[in-house]
Amino acid sequence: MIIDGQHLQVHYEEIEPADVHSEEGWRKVDIRFLIGSATTGNHDVTMWRARFAPGATHARHTHDVAEVFFLMRGRGAAGTGDREYAVTAGSALYVPPGTVHWFRNPDPVEEAEIIGCYLPGGSLEEAGYHYVGEVTDVLRQV
Known part of the structure; x- marks a missing residue:
């Protein structure tokens, strides 16, 4: 769908996996930024879909903006600060700006499959992504 020359609809299969790297905290994660500045030209929100292979990790990091995500399939371990929590399909999470999480x-x-958004910001860079460090064995509680 296009309105006033702006693309408003994209399909997951049309979007290439993002070029994310292990040195920035991404391990075995296929993340695709569906809605954002690169796909729809907006800078208000970034919507993404991520598939976490067995054993995959998105290490400790922060954003300058809020993040929400919904676990559609599988199970996971979500952490904030020095605590880790078990999450299952159907769980929705809110991460306030500046919160260390993984x-x-x-x-x-x-x-595990997740849909999420950064608000505001039209890309990972605009959301102010900052890699903090690895998830150590001390933090792994699930």
């Missing part, structure tokens, strides 16, 4: 898939077999 997500990992502890399942040895099943993939």
